[in-house]
Amino acid sequence: MPVLTFAVSGPGNCVEVDGVPYVYARTVQGGSVLRAACPHRGGPLHLAVPDRTGRQLVCPWHERGTSLSRLRKEIPAVRNGATVTAVIPARAGSTVVHRHLPLSPELALGC
Ligand code: FES
Secondary structure, X not given: OOEEEEEOOOOOXXXXXXXXXXXXXXXXXXXXXXXXXXXXXXXXXHHOEEOXXXXXXXXXXXXXXXXXXXXXXXXXXXXXXXXXXEEOOOOOOOOEEEEOOOOXXXXXXXX
């Protein structure tokens, strides 16, 4: 699995591995690296907002909730200042592209 380091905000805040985007997001419950495309139909979870409980991210396309704790458990990661290093669930030799993705304000607390 690729171990990748990228920015927690601004340019380069997204790594795309074999076409799947990952971003660092920080809510009131803490920070983590999340898959930015919904596993259901690819909705833009980087633009999602937490529900009233803070436990689910609500898809901006379908208003369907995805468990935030489940998303967090998928990607082991450690933040070090302005960067984060994450173990991405993909095969070795995957195509990696660094780029920028905007986050909803609720996912960019303290970034
Ligand atoms: S794409 Fe999965 S809930 Fe919208």
